[in-house]
Amino acid sequence: MKRNLLLAVAFLATFTVWAQNIAVVSPSNETTIYQTLDDAVAGATNGSVVYLPGGGFQIKGETKIDKRITLMGVSHRGDTDNVDGATVIAGNLNFVKGSSGSAVIGMYVSGNINLSEDSIDNIVVRHCNINSIQIKNSTCTGTYVNQCYLRNLSRFAGANGKLSNCICSAVVDVNGCDILNNIFLKSVEIDRYRSHALYADNSIITGNIIVATGHHNTYYTGAIPSAYVGGSNNTGSHNMTKGGEWGDNGVDIGGETDWNIVFEKYNQGSISLNSNFHLTGDYKQYDGKIGIYGGTGFTNEALAPIPRIVSKKVAEQTDGTGKLKIEVTVKAQ
Amino acid sequence: MNRIHPSPRLIGLSLLLLCTMAARAQAGLEYWFDSYSDPKLVPMPMAAGTIKTGLNCTDLTDGFHTLYIRAKSSDGYYSPVSSSSFIKFAASSSDSKLEYWFDKDVDKRGATTIDIEKGENQMLELDLSDASVFPLGIHQLSMRVAAYGGYYSPVYTDLVMKLPSGTGESVLEYWFDDNITRKASFPINILSGDVQKLELDMTNVSSFPLGFHRLSMRVAAYGSQYSPIYTAYVMRLPIGGNTQLTYWLDDDYEKGRHVIAGKFGAGYGNFPDFSTTYFLSSLDFSYASAGMHRLHYRITTGNGFDEGVVYEVPILVTQRYNQQTDVTVVSEEFWLDEQADYVGGSFLPQSVVIRSYTLNPNDYSEGQHAFHVQYKNSAEVWSAQNVTYFYKDSATGQLRVGKKPLDTTDITSTSDTESFTCVYRDGMIYIDCQSSKLGKTGAIVVSDISGKIFARQTVENTDGIHAIVDVNCNPHQLLIVKLISNGECRTQKLIAM
Numbered sequence: 001m002k003r004n005l006l007l008a009v010a011f012l013a014t015f016t017v018w019a020q021n022i023a024v025v026s027p028s029n030e031t032t033i034y035q036t037l038d039d040a041v042a043g044a045t046n047g048s049v050v051y052l053p054g055g056g057f058q059i060k061g062e063t064k065i066d067k068r069i070t071l072m073g074v075s076h077r078g079d080t081d082n083v084d085g086a087t088v089i090a091g092n093l094n095f096v097k098g099s100s101g102s103a104v105i106g107m108y109v110s111g112n113i114n115l116s117e118d119s120i121d122n123i124v125v126r127h128c129n130i131n132s133i134q135i136k137n138s139t140c141t142g143t144y145v146n147q148c149y150l151r152n153l154s155r156f157a158g159a160n161g162k163l164s165n166c167i168c169s170a171v172v173d174v175n176g177c178d179i180l181n182n183i184f185l186k187s188v189e190i191d192r193y194r195s196h197a198l199y200a201d202n203s204i205i206t207g208n209i210i211v212a213t214g215h216h217n218t219y220y221t222g223a224i225p226s227a228y229v230g231g232s233n234n235t236g237s238h239n240m241t242k243g244g245e246w247g248d249n250g251v252d253i254g255g256e257t258d259w260n261i262v263f264e265k266y267n268q269g270s271i272s273l274n275s276n277f278h279l280t281g282d283y284k285q286y287d288g289k290i291g292i293y294g295g296t297g298f299t300n301e302a303l304a305p306i307p308r309i310v311s312k313k314v315a316e317q318t319d320g321t322g323k324l325k326i327e328v329t330v331k332a333q
Numbered sequence: 334m335n336r337i338h339p340s341p342r343l344i345g346l347s348l349l350l351l352c353t354m355a356a357r358a359q360a361g362l363e364y365w366f367d368s369y370s371d372p373k374l375v376p377m378p379m380a381a382g383t384i385k386t387g388l389n390c391t392d393l394t395d396g397f398h399t400l401y402i403r404a405k406s407s408d409g410y411y412s413p414v415s416s417s418s419f420i421k422f423a424a425s426s427s428d429s430k431l432e433y434w435f436d437k438d439v440d441k442r443g444a445t446t447i448d449i450e451k452g453e454n455q456m457l458e459l460d461l462s463d464a465s466v467f468p469l470g471i472h473q474l475s476m477r478v479a480a481y482g483g484y485y486s487p488v489y490t491d492l493v494m495k496l497p498s499g500t501g502e503s504v505l506e507y508w509f510d511d512n513i514t515r516k517a518s519f520p521i522n523i524l525s526g527d528v529q530k531l532e533l534d535m536t537n538v539s540s541f542p543l544g545f546h547r548l549s550m551r552v553a554a555y556g557s558q559y560s561p562i563y564t565a566y567v568m569r570l571p572i573g574g575n576t577q578l579t580y581w582l583d584d585d586y587e588k589g590r591h592v593i594a595g596k597f598g599a600g601y602g603n604f605p606d607f608s609t610t611y612f613l614s615s616l617d618f619s620y621a622s623a624g625m626h627r628l629h630y631r632i633t634t635g636n637g638f639d640e641g642v643v644y645e646v647p648i649l650v651t652q653r654y655n656q657q658t659d660v661t662v663v664s665e666e667f668w669l670d671e672q673a674d675y676v677g678g679s680f681l682p683q684s685v686v687i688r689s690y691t692l693n694p695n696d697y698s699e700g701q702h703a704f705h706v707q708y709k710n711s712a713e714v715w716s717a718q719n720v721t722y723f724y725k726d727s728a729t730g731q732l733r734v735g736k737k738p739l740d741t742t743d744i745t746s747t748s749d750t751e752s753f754t755c756v757y758r759d760g761m762i763y764i765d766c767q768s769s770k771l772g773k774t775g776a777i778v779v780s781d782i783s784g785k786i787f788a789r790q791t792v793e794n795t796d797g798i799h800a801i802v803d804v805n806c807n808p809h810q811l812l813i814v815k816l817i818s819n820g821e822c823r824t825q826k827l828i829a830m
Contacts, residue, residue, distance in 0.1 A: 021369075021401060021414040021416060022413075022414075023369075023403065023411065023413065023414050025411060029409065031369060031372075031411075032369070033368070033369040033414070049411075051403075051411055051412070051413045051414065052413055053413030053414055053415060054413070072413075073413075074412075074413055078581075078582075083415055084413070084415055085582055087413075305410070306406070306410045306411065306412055306413075307381075307404035307405070307406045307410060307411070307412040308404070308412045308413075309402065309403075309404055309412055309415050311383075312402065312415060312417065314400055314417035314419060315419060316419055316420065316488060317419055317420040317421075317422060317477075317488065318390050318419065318420070318421050318422055319387070321387075322389070322390055322391045322421075323387030323388060323389055323390060324387060324388045324390050324400065324419055324421075325386075325387050325388075326384070326385075326386060326387070326388060326400070326402075327383065327384070327385045328362055328383065328384045328402060328404075329382070329383040329384075330362065330377065330381055330382060330383075330384070330404040330412070331381045332381045332406060
């Protein structure tokens with residue numbers, strides 16, 4: 001006997017829909033307002049800046065960025081003085097053919113920044129907190145990641161670029177990169193043969209702190225590389241490691257030294273805003289030289305280089321003269 | 334060496350594109366009302382500072398409006414847009430009066446003249462006997478005083494309900510999380526055709542769990558007439574000696590958190606453990622922009638030292654007055670389990686959608702299934718997914734709504750009372766703990782090794798803690814299960830097989 005089940009779903013439209021306003025400013029300085037990030041990306045033209053206020057935005061998986069745009073948030077940190085809090089994107093940012101020269105600045109991204117199989121050059125990611133960078137094609141060039149939190153394993157697929165002043169879980173398969181003043185905290189399984197926090201070839205590796213060491217298992221048949229940096233043909237100096245040195249003028253904290261006494265707040269190596277990677281104690285002399293505060297530096301506030309509204313008081317109603325009283329404080333960055 | 338150096342010139346291209354629009358411009362605060370058109374600029378002499386001014390609204394119609402602002406720097410950069418809502422009223426009269434309106438109909442507001450002297454306090458009495466134009470049910474009543482000389486009071490809002498004319502018993506029905514089958518009700522005593530303030534006593538609502546809920550209410554009048562459903566969001570909180578609620582939006586813990594202390598029984602520590610409910614609309618989100626945010630909240634109970642589990646829920650901040658009144662549902666998508674092929678269609682715009690979906694048991698394998706549906710409204714925004722779980726009963730071949738009951742007959746409790754039994758099966762985790770050191774309540778948190786939370790659940794100690802937690806994770810996922818109670822955290826790891 002055929003039995004049917006009726007699922008009655010009552011949906012009340014009493015909920016209110018009022019999305020944030022995303023301003024897209026074209027190269028000719030014309031502004032268009034969108035309600036969703038998907039629409040803003042679709043409506044942006046080559047060279048547009050997409051201004052994302054504080055708050056949450058979803059981006060659909062099928063949304064592809066196929067033009068040169070700058071996604072400009074406020075900050076990935078909620079504890080800044082921006083009136084609307086942090087800019088948070090739920091989903092992945094998928095860059096495809098035509099998006100070379102795009103930038104992502106000042107936002108938290110729950111997913112990855114993906115560069116598709118197309119050859120995509122000169123993508124800039126700054127002041128962001130993202131799950132990872134996933135580059136699919138070794139011919140992508142000039143990817144520049146600066147002052148970011150990379151919460152999980154990032155793969156460069158043999159592509160080149162520059163990684164500087166970032167707090168990283170692990171970054172692997174980079175080729176011909178400048179890797180400067182980063183912290184690598186987790187040794188992550190790259191494939192069935194090897195685990196590393198940093199795996200690079202033909203790269204300059206200077207001023208980094210490599211907390212986690214890698215290893216190869218017995219099935220690996222190639223030449224065993226360094227436990228600190230996997231790969232070959234790398235050069236560099238002034239990197240901090242534990243239990244050995246890597247490169248020229250390396251700083252070995254000693255095999256018995258706990259990272260807790262090296263950093264202000266090691267926080268078990270957590271890639272978190274609660275961690276503090278300033279060097280302290282005997283290692284304070286290296287602060288500002290090695291690690292994220294060295295080189296071009298690291299700004300804790302992670303603010304995008306735009307003005308921001310830090311307070312606003314808007315009257316509930318117009319006054320007797322028909323005017324609306326407002327008091328707004330603006331800060332420049 | 335096959336080394337390719339990224340060109341600094343190329344690397345800087347993206348930043349350069351920002352500079353291409355950096356023609357010198359007047360810095361200031363740009364603003365517009367309702368929709369982007371002809372923005373005005375309030376000039377600022379410096380790149381940073383405070384603007385205090387009155388914006389001319391004479392061209393706006395009476396009613397609700399939204400102000401949008403953004404800062405503009407002299408080099409052409411903008412801040413993101415920030416919005417606030419307000420009410421535009423017509424020029425004031427010389428009389429003092431009490432103005433009131435229902436729901437969002439500010440342009441249909443009524444007024445009662447008040448005989449009040451300057452500096453005098455007077456109890457307001459609002460005669461709603463002529464409020465015959467608005468329909469049966471629950472409504473938001475807004476009031477303000479328009480005093481002589483063009484001064485206005487802030488707007489005061491409250492919930493009221495109205496009965497139609499008729500005879501017989503009327504009740505207020507309410508239920509949580511769209512589970513109308515578990516609705517509760519209590520009689521209301523309002524004169525036929527009258528309006529009365531809504532008093533909803535939910536201190537005895539013990540059947541729904543702690544945390545964030547959607548409350549639905551309606552008036553059932555004289556056994557035959559039902560009002561439209563009114564929804565609000567509420568939190569059910571536990572009561573303890575020094576209970577306090579801390580909440581914040583997004584990751585804005587440092588700046589944006591609010592603490593409500595002592596509202597839930599502070600100073601009454603000897604009272605029995607009971608719960609109360611807090612209307613979410615009473616929480617202060619005035620600093621947030623309209624739109625989607627993540628609400629975090631934590632309840633601290635008992636001795637004040639227990640930092641409760643942080644809960645996270647997505648919410649839509651609407652702001653008080655910018656609600657669109659003409660939003661309707663226009664289309665739908667539905668799918669089964671994790672099938673990528675969406676099915677759905679469009680239908681005539683309507684404010685309430687009641688749909689039936691027919692499933693054939695022959696089309697489904699035995700075991701657990703999930704039916705997903707979401708709706709799009711006329712503002713082109715999709716609702717959250719509504720997920721209905723059902724399973725095919727292996728004995729009868731019938732489909733049944735709900736999660737397939739977890740068979741725990743072959744699970745034996747651990748003999749170590751300080752640990753706990755923890756078994757994953759069919760998308761659920763069975764947890765059993767018998768320790769004598771447990772508190773009255775506990776919390777179960779399921780995460781992966783990176784800390785991503787899959788489930789949180791508050792549990793009560795009834796001769797030990799016994800719970801079944803739904804977990805939506807990938808197959809073969811390594812899970813960390815934490816049982817937190819009485820200040821102790823017990824942890825186990827398991828694999829979702």
